[in-house]
Amino acid sequence: MRLHFTKMHGLGNDFVVIDAISQRLDMTPELSRRLADRRFGIGCDQVLLVEAARLPGTEFHYRIFNADGSEVEQCGNGARCFARFVRDQGLTRSDDIAVGTAAGPIRLKAQPDGQISVDMGVPQLDPAAIPFQARRRAAAYDLWQGCSALRIGAVSMGNPHAVLHVEDIAQAPVAELGPRIECDPRFPRRVNVGFMQIIDAAHIRLRVWERGVGETLACGTGACAAVVIGRLWGELDEAVEVTLPGGALQIQWAGEGASVTMTGPAARVFEGDIEL
Numbered sequence: 667m668r669l670h671f672t673k674m675h676g677l678g679n680d681f682v683v684i685d686a687i688s689q690r691l692d693m694t695p696e697l698s699r700r701l702a703d704r705r706f707g708i709g710c711d712q713v714l715l716v717e718a719a720r721l722p723g724t725e726f727h728y729r730i731f732n733a734d735g736s737e738v739e740q741c742g743n744g745a746r747c748f749a750r751f752v753r754d755q756g757l758t759r760s761d762d763i764a765v766g767t768a769a770g771p772i773r774l775k776a777q778p779d780g781q782i783s784v785d786m787g788v789p790q791l792d793p794a795a796i797p798f799q800a801r802r803r804a805a806a807y808d809l810w811q812g813c814s815a816l817r818i819g820a821v822s823m824g825n826p827h828a829v830l831h832v833e834d835i836a837q838a839p840v841a842e843l844g845p846r847i848e849c850d851p852r853f854p855r856r857v858n859v860g861f862m863q864i865i866d867a868a869h870i871r872l873r874v875w876e877r878g879v880g881e882t883l884a885c886g887t888g889a890c891a892a893v894v895i896g897r898l899w900g901e902l903d904e905a906v907e908v909t910l911p912g913g914a915l916q917i918q919w920a921g922e923g924a925s926v927t928m929t930g931p932a933a934r935v936f937e938g939d940i941e942l
């Protein structure tokens with residue numbers, strides 16, 4: 667079976683994007699691992715499927731698979747690439763595209779400068795919605811005890827995120843703490859882990875250990891999660907520039923009950939066919 671794909675990225679967080687409307691595709695964890703494999707497949711952080719709409723009021727359905735084969739609820743950088751893909755492929759002429767995801771509908775807006783703005787929905791802070799095991803909701807939680815005690819924020823952007831504060835992003839223990847927190851039993855569906863250095867109230871630097879992938883060059887939902895937690899900690903304004911290793915995203919969040927808006931680029935790298 668031959669499968670046509672487009673390789674894309676959002677600030678270096680890279681994707682294999684597949685039109686699963688014009689191509690018949692039964693995606694499995696094994697197939698998504700194969701496509702994501704950087705030696706035996708095409709190579710990417712996530713595989714994104716463009717499917718026919720399932721919800722009234724949406725134009726498409728958007729599915730996301732991590733490199734480890736796990737299907738997940740949301741991907742922010744991928745959403746921007748999704749918008750560019752469906753417009754470039756002529757699958758829509760809209761510049762304001764409603765898309766269904768496992769986490770519910772999101773809105774993708776093509777900006778005149780070529781960037782894409784995404785309404786990422788309202789962040790969920792109740793532990794049960796993240797999900798995260800805690801007796802009650804709090805702006806910060808103690809993870810682990812004793813000398814390895816950590817203070818984290820926890821939030822869902824449709825997918826689960828833990829956020830911790832670091833003094834120097836370059837020295838952040840991403841490889842050491844990322845996998846340990848990702849698989850901590852208090853996160854029953856595992857978790858993405860953001861390491862945030864606050865530069866000032868309108869600018870942070872961020873590195874993210876992504877659930878199911880490892881450290882990526884950028885994480886869109888991670889940038890949203892970090893701004894939400896930073897605001898809850900009273901340290902960030904409504905509009906924040908988030909600088910990740912792969913580049914910068916603009917995040918806006920007016921506060922509890924409001925949607926988070928993310929704006930940034932989406933790039934096409936190449937198209938190809940793979941024999942399966």
Ligand SMILES: N[C@H](CCC[C@H](N)C(=O)O)C(=O)O
Pocket residue numbers: 679711712730732738739740741742743744825826858876877878879884885886887888
């Ligand atoms: N690793 C994430 C999915 C991709 C998120 C990221 N690539 C983004 O841009 O939001 C998870 O397991 O929830």
